Amino acid sequence: MGEELVALACTVTPSPSSPVISLAAVVLSQQQVHTSRAFVITLGCMKQPESKILRRHHLLCEAGAVLSPNGDNLNALVEFIGNRPIVGWQLEKRIGALNALLSKRLNFALPNAQVDVARLHQRQLRRLHPEVEAPSSFAQALACWQVPAMDVQSVLGEATASALLYMRLQRVMAQAA
Secondary structure (H helix, E strand, O other), X not given: OOOXXXXXXXXXXXXXXXXXXXXXXXXXXXXXXXXXXEXXXXXXXXXXXXXXXXXXXXXXXXXXXXXXXXXXHHHHHHHHHXXXXXXXXOHHHHOHHHHHHHHHHHOOOOOOOEEEHHHHHXXXXXXXXXXXXXXXXXXXXXXXXXXXXOOOOOHHHHHHHHHHHHHHHHHHHHXXX
C-alpha cells in the first residue's frame, strides 16, 4: 500500500442534466491527516433552471465553489489523488457518479486501490464481538471507535473523519495481531 493514502468523501445530488458532485480528498500517512493538503470541489453545470438544486447541494455539503465538470477540473482531481490508495466510507456507493463522470470526460475511472472503511469497521467488530450486531451508520462507527465526528456535514469533515477512523482501525487491528 505505500506511504500515503487519500481519504475521499463524495456527495451526489441528482439533476435533470447532470449530477452535482461535491467531493473532498485529504492526504494521510500512517501518523497524521494532512488537512492543509486538502482538495475540495463541487462539480455541476450552472444552468438557470437548476440553480436551486446547486444552491441547496452547496449549502448541505459546505464544499468549495461550483465549477464546471470539464477536463481541467477533473484532471486536477486525478493529479491530486495520483496513484495513492483511496480510503473512504462506503466507497463503491459514494464514488460511482464520480467514476461515471471521469469515464465520460476522461475515458477512465479511478484505477486506484480502494479501502472501504465501512467494511474494515464491520470486520473488526465481528472479530471483537461476534455475537453483537454492528452499527452501520458512519456516525455510529465514529462513536464506536471514539473518533471525533469533525464536521461530517461538510465533505471535508467527512473525508477527515474517514481518515481518522481508518487510522484508528489500523491501530486496533495492529494491537490485536
